[in-house]
Amino acid sequence: MALSDSIKIRLREGQALVYAAQAEQRGVGVAAYIRDRLDHADRICEELASLRAAMIDMGETMDEMRDQVTDRPGTPTQETQATSEPSAIEVETLLLLRALSAPQKLQMVTAEIERQGLKPFKIPGPPTRIR
Structure with missing residues (x-):
């Protein structure tokens, strides 16, 4: 994989030391380690966005299902559901x-x-x- 742009960032001294130690434990350079952390964070953000979208879809579907059940004659109400075993x-x-x-x-x-x-x-x- 060819890398294109180089970006220079400043880290707190303690943070730089922690990253360097973690990179050394994995046997990679600090730049590669930070790049992997950023990639991992991006994947997590994408998964969270997907979960949020699924929850919104599920909420809308649940609202529709609840409305359909409530509209049926002879269906138990929330009060009777809460008291029945x-x-x-x-x-x-x-x-x-x-x-x-x-x-x-x-x-x-x-x-x-x-x-x-x-x-x-x-x-x-x-x-x-x-x-």
Whole structure:
């Protein structure tokens, strides 16, 4: 890969020493190390932008689905959903899906549920002992 432009930057003394040590640990030069860090940061920014876009799309889809369910006659309201116990199949499905999901996606979905004004399902933890 041919490199084109050279850019000179100033770093704090401590920061320059840390980068130099980390570059040495990896067996690369400081410039290559900083270039790799910038590339990695760019990839993370792109992934975050993609997640944000997916959450916006998911939010709009969830809004549409909630509106469709609310418009149907005979469907339970949020108040009755909050007081009724989930069925065994609902809990089983939820637990299986959570087992397959990455923690980041679970947090994203929980945040969306809360944004919708719903209370997310919490798996009860083990009882705490009082000493």
